[in-house]
Amino acid sequence: METIGFIGLGIMGAPVARNLLKAGYPVVVHNRSRDSVDDLVKDGATAANSPREVAEQTKAIITMLPDSPDVEQVAFGDDGLLEGLQAGTLFIDMSTIAPATALEVDKRFSEKRVSCLDAPVSGGEVGAIEGTLSIMVGGSEEAFEKAEPLFEVMGKNIVHIGEAGAGQVTKACNQVVVGLTIQAISEALALAKKSGVDVAKVRSALLGGFAQSRILDLHGQRILDGNFKPGFRMNLHRKDVGIALEAGDQQNLELPATKLVAQQMSRLIDAGKDGLDHSGLYVLYDE
């Protein structure tokens, strides 16, 4: 089986890399901090000292990094991928980053005859561990077909949306919908509670009708339980919502409710509550 290069062994990246090892792929790993590299090496991976080394040693490379600047650094920085990329390499970025950054990576890597996919995921740590991530993919049909066996190791709901950047746009849309729906159920359930009405019954009644959503079901239950342990941390969702606002700006599209939700998330983060699950938006309305 083809050797896979894997850069970014965080909460999401480490279990995905481990699933590739379990599926039988040789994996060459790199990460800024060394500890997580050592853990993967124990599980059978080979360590590389830089993104450049990963690029020199493998022709299928996956990155799973926190934010756009991290991807830019790994791709274009000193000892970055660009310095070592071989023609014919398949590059898959599974980070959630700005569509504009995904397009820049695609442009500059294409000049090296490297085909690129932007393939952000949703489904969180549990999805990463269990191999049940949703994967939203942008890039050429040819590159997508090449990557499909790898995606099938990692996820279940794998959708090829369109050309380069389309995966990141879809992820931004996803985070807009999720953020605003959390805001919706926060305002509604706070109204019920402050009005002295049984919040559990309101949630049940709404789930049976047009207001039904997966978020009302799962995060509605979290709100009932007062359980805001992550899950998906507020500060990461704030980052993703910022990406959506930036992408909107570039299309001269105002997204007023997205902007409002970003402000509400920032209020909590500024108050030191950045480690709450994103469903913790609710606490702003039940103080």
Add this chain to the structure above:
Amino acid sequence: METIGFIGLGIMGAPVARNLLKAGYPVVVHNRSRDSVDDLVKDGATAANSPREVAEQTKAIITMLPDSPDVEQVAFGDDGLLEGLQAGTLFIDMSTIAPATALEVDKRFSEKRVSCLDAPVSGGEVGAIEGTLSIMVGGSEEAFEKAEPLFEVMGKNIVHIGEAGAGQVTKACNQVVVGLTIQAISEALALAKKSGVDVAKVRSALLGGFAQSRILDLHGQRILDGNFKPGFRMNLHRKDVGIALEAGDQQNLELPATKLVAQQMSRLIDAGKDGLDHSGLYVLYDE
């Protein structure tokens, strides 16, 4: 079977009254405009000339009216219900009105030994015709049990939430969630479209993951089709969102996203687009 009084034969009220007739109940009807009364009389109903007459002739009375002032007028106005109510009557208001108005009706009618339920519905004209409405009920357990056979003629998802006013609070919560979720998918799908990404594929991908909602499914399809024929009209949803904001104010609860959505709906209404389906919020972002 007991004779039912029915006041308010609009788009929702007329088919509900007709379903009661079909189920075998004698129905005494009243409506401000006479045409809809005549239609129901053709179907077997008896006409009354005022709410007072309805109250004098029946001991189970249903109202289904546009807004709080209409309910106040029918209940407390000249020739209103209060002038004719008999002790032991069951009064069911199925209008969507302010929880505070529901509480006032309950208080003043209770003094006449009339038991009250606030029982707003969702499910629209189709639900009213097909007898598949969702019904959110506030009031005593005893009154709810008495009303249950009537509700079963009208709806499917019938939930007794709590004491007087609880039905209206739940409906306000429902309209908050529905309005904000429409705003969410409007911003997200507009972002996808303006970014040049296939909106149908984005909708599909999001439906498969955490962003899933009935509204993304049904109204997402409306947005794809550019079909904003009502359905549920913008100006009615604007009214309901106003009720939620008022109910929030009374609990000193700020609902910032609900307020934003109210403003967006008002923009469309002020532009003469009050007859659009509420999913038509989307057009603000795709102009």
